[in-house]
Amino acid sequence: MTASALPVVCAALGDATRWEILTRLGEGPMSASALARALPVSRQAIGKHLEVLREVGLVESERRGREVVHLAVGARLGALARELDRIGRDWETRLLRIKELAERPGPDPAT
Amino acid sequence: MTASALPVVCAALGDATRWEILTRLGEGPMSASALARALPVSRQAIGKHLEVLREVGLVESERRGREVVHLAVGARLGALARELDRIGRDWETRLLRIKELAERPGPDPAT
């Protein structure tokens, strides 16, 4: 996962309806029509959300007979989680270093 | 981190400008005016972004003399990362179970 993709995939996860869709798809493959029956939005709205999720790799779609079934991709979410964890750790370590420097009497890093 | 907060905090992370701000704040505390000087947006826009980030716990603010300095909170990001990782694993395990059931000749789960 490249760093520039972080805002995009986070934006895809930044919508409650899409989380509803992902939760359903996490339990098993479903078609867009089936999702539309389960959720209080139209099938076309579901379709747009699915396109967003597919573009960032959070769902995959497969034609099965007459309908197209979609499923949530856990690997992609895991990759995002690892990246966020790494960044969070960086913030904490840098903040600790700053606090150490502030409290230490000798403020020269070269020492 | 409650599950209902996931879309909100992800939405906060779903903007490129906010990631710019977070990156700067991850290197050390800064004031809104300093951020506005470093980024190609106005101070008021920075202020709105900081409010969003503060509401979801990704930055903390502290009055230091005449100015207010902000810093990125790594712990919050780590909590989000753990939650996303957990959900991603759930998806993968359930999908594996479904595939197993589909390939196994005896489709009765009670057996």
Place this chain on the structure above:
DNA sequence: CTCTACTGCAACCAATGGGTTGCAGTAGCC
């Protein structure tokens, strides 16, 4: 073959949100 049902595309609408300018308040620096 026909009928049903799921998909895909397009146009349109309203709300949200990222951005701006302007102004008032307030707290250090000299």
Place this chain on the structure above:
DNA sequence: GGCTACTGCAACCCATTGGTTGCAGTAGAG
């Protein structure tokens, strides 16, 4: 005390987006 600079609030603008309805295409079921 006066000047400077940073903060906070409000109003406004426009692009994006989540949502809708409608229609055309297409592929299984009977």
